[in-house]
Amino acid sequence: MPVIQRHLPARRLSGMLGKRAGEQRAYTWLSEGIRQLVANGRVLHGTMLPSERELVAELGMSRTTVTRAYQELRERGFAEARQGSGTRIRIPGGEIGGGTEPLAVGVQETLPPGGIDLTCGAPTAPLGLASYYERALDQLPGYIGGMGYYPMGLPVLREAIAEDYTRRGLPTGPEQVIVTAGALSGVATAARAVLARGARVLAESPSYPNSVTSLRQHGARMTALPIGPEGSDVAGIEAALARGGIGAMLCLPDFHNPTGTLLDNEGRERWARALVRNGVQGIVDETNAELWLDERPPVFPMAKYAEGLITVGSASKTYWGGLRLGWIRAPRALVGAINQVRATVDLGAPVLEQLVLNLLIRERSGLDEPTRASLRKSRDWLHAALGTQLPEWKVAKPGGGMSLWCNLPAPRSMALVAQARKASLVLSPGSTFAVDDHGLDHWLRVPYALDREQLGQALPLLVRAWNAVA
Ligand SMILES: Cc1ncc(COP(=O)(O)O)c(C=O)c1O
Known part of the structure; x- marks a missing residue:
């Protein structure tokens, strides 16, 4: 990734820092404030801080205070000074590159330097994510006395996810929610729970390739149905399902990856009913549901129209991929079977990240x-x-x-x-x-x-x- 040269003017830094609480020492307030801005991604690695002289004039503080704050940042590894070129922000240990979506299976390429x-x-992570981690850390002691295994997810988080579905028009109890290590893991786990090896699975083509490969590796025989820029061909789906022989169908009604199309409620209802009518297990991947960019679309989760559908969600796009969390919302009859399969894959998701996601869902609920x-x-x-x-x-x-x-x-x-x-x-x-x-x-x-x-x-x-x- 090219290094972008940035200079942070004193006035801008002052605005970002806000007001000082009375009881704090001035230099601690200044160095801690800058450290928080770095931790929350608001001031980036490599940013040039204002000169001490400029900051003294802007903040009305003494030169000693500003010098001491900069010195403290340097000592803690958050800044470096170069002779004659001022003070630059550093992230201790350096900025870690990469961290992008794994390339689609089969295209194993690495990013060339500077590419x-x-x-x-x-x-990228939303502003302020680090402060959610800090608050989650404060909650961690409540969990440390136990063994830390929550195979279905932390109860508070399962409750938050269930409440979110209920708010979106799909009444859900926390007992129907299983927290996973992302939506891909959710699709793979759900499919293994409900599909016999060799079963035929219908998917719109194009589709999200990692899920398709995962289904295939479970032995699914994939059948493709075209989807174009105008969105899902519901009549085509109804006809394909009616022909029989299909065990499950992967459904991406929300800003479908990669076409970006959104299915309206009428289409969702017809699709859901056709799945039920033909005894086909629908697995609905809602990873992109919150990614509306113009107006919030007035659509319901597809499972509102057929309780038997399995819904898979993700924190990756709505909050941050680095949380590595997703979930399955299952009909009550399938929760046990899914959970049994899940226990052969892993024994639960990390507690700290689940606490972070719980706070994000409850306080932000969406992008x-x-x-x-x-x-x-x-x-x-x-x-x-x-x-x-x-x-x-x-x-x-x-x-x-x-x-x-x-x-x-x-x-x-x-x-x-x-x-x-x-x-x-x-x-x-x-x-x-x-x-x-x-x-x-x-x-x-x-x-x-x-x-x-x-x-x-x-x-x-x-x-x-x-x-x-x-
Ligand atoms: C449709 C779809 N499903 C699943 C995933 C993977 O999500 P997660 O990071 O939660 O495993 C993606 C990521 O791009 C996606 O677009």
């Missing part, structure tokens, strides 16, 4: 506004930029999600990705998302979750690569 990763469709606003801006910018710079591409603007699903005028997606790779721009070709092992070379997924600066760097590389292969 831009457009295989990634996840936001925070700055993240939503920034995603909306990036989506609008990228959509408009592609429209002017690659007008021959057909690109719908999704109401949510994290990527644009681009229709190329020629089946050159794999060639384009290989070409872009030479300029250190890494992308996933459309075929990565195909359920039936072929096709979709007319399509490219371009995520807009990176910040505007990086998207701005990526676009000319993408345009150049396309012009070279088109």
Whole structure:
């Protein structure tokens, strides 16, 4: 990732620090305040702090106070001073690169140094996440006396998730919620609990490739049904289910990855009823449900229309992928079977992260506004930029999600990705998302979750690569 040079003006820092509480020593307030801004991702690694002289003038403090605060930051590893070039923020141990969405299974590429990763469709952590960790740490002593095994999840968190479903129109009890290590783990666990090896599983194509591969590795025989930029073909789904022989279906009605389409309530109800009518187990992956960018869509969780559906959720997109948490919301009759399978995979999720997620769900309940606003801006910018710079591409603007699903005028997606790779721009070709092992070379997924600066760097590389292969 390119190092971005940033200078933090004294006035801006003063605004971010807020007011000093009376009882705190001035230098402690200043160094602790800056440390908190770093911990919460508001001041980034490499940022140049204002000069001591500027800060003295801005804050009306003595030079000794500011010097001592900067010295304390340096001693704790949060800043470094270079002769003649001022004081720069450091993250102790250095900034850790990477941490992007795992590349789709089968595309095992590593990011070249200085490269831009457009295989990634996840936001960075919301502002203030570190303070949730701090508060969760305060709650940890209540759990330390026990063994720390909560195979179904912490009771408080299961309750928070159940209340969230109930609030969204799907009455749910905490006993129906099983906390997992993410949605992918949830889909894999649920599928193993309800599917015999060799069962046929229907999925829309394109789809989220890691879930498809996971189902396949469990022995599922995948059957693909096309989904286009206009969204799920409900009549096609009804017809495919009615033909019989299907054991389960993977459903992504919420800002489908990668097409970004959203299914309305009428479509959800028809789809859910068709699953029940044909005795097919629906596994609904709601990972992207909270990623609406324009208006909150008036849709219900699909299981509202058929209690027997299994719903899988995730903290990764709504809050942070680093929490590594998701959940399964199961019909009561299936909770035991799912839990038995789960106990063969792992014995529960980390307590601290569950405490963090519990606080996030109860206090934020969804994507925070700055993240939503920034995603909306990036989506609008990228959509408009592609429209002017690659007008021959057909690109719908999704109401949510994290990527644009681009229709190329020629089946050159794999060639384009290989070409872009030479300029250190890494992308996933459309075929990565195909359920039936072929096709979709007319399509490219371009995520807009990176910040505007990086998207701005990526676009000319993408345009150049396309012009070279088109
Ligand atoms: C549809 C879908 N399901 C599941 C996942 C994986 O989620 P998690 O990080 O919770 O395992 C993703 C991540 O991109 C996704 O888009």
